[in-house]
């Protein structure tokens with residue numbers, strides 16, 4: 141099975157998982173990226189069985205709308221039931237790196253409002269230590285150089301993601317060569333740099349469930365409290 145087939149398999153498993161947890165009043169949070177896109181496409185099959193969805197990006201909102209799924213404003217829904225999204229890396233504590241698709245800030249906001257965060261990924265995303273994938277940091281444009289210098293002080297090699305403007309009008313610095321031994325601490329420290337909107341570590345609000353696909357099938361990992 142190639143990686144694309146594994147993404148489809150885990151997206152299909154996520155649909156089965158979601159079906160057991162929703163009713164006509166349920167609001168779903170929807171992530172961004174290729175795995176999330178497969179999930180959106182499958183979700184269309186049950187579009188009449190829930191109230192609507194909050195999207196973590198303009199791209200996902202468009203895709204949901206094309207399938208006839210109502211896109212809701214997070215300010216109106218408040219806390220909602222379940223958020224489904226992919227990841228660039230996950231560890232066994234279900235701490236994540238996200239933001240490969242530059243949607244990290246809205247993803248973090250949507251995750252913060254979800255009672256349950258279900259991460260969907262293929263087995264290549266499971267790592268012992270986060271940080272082989274360059275950590276995305278969303279930055280206010282005028283703070284780009286300042287934030288880059290501060291990230292160097294923390295030990296990383298920040299690289300400007302050329303040509304990318306986030307849905308919030310900001311830029312992305314990807315931090316290379318930055319093994320992350322203490323994800324909660326690093327998430328907090330980077331977020332304290334003036335000019336940072338947020339970074340792609342999801343350790344303070346990790347996933348609750350990780351559906352992980354491999355050639356052998358999809359397994360379910362749950363976060364231990």
Ligand code: 5RP
Pocket residue numbers: 171172173174175176225226227228237238239240241242243244247
């Ligand atoms: C977007 C994300 C994605 O969830 C992450 O990049 C994984 O993407 P894909 O499912 O395409 O591998 O965080 O900002």
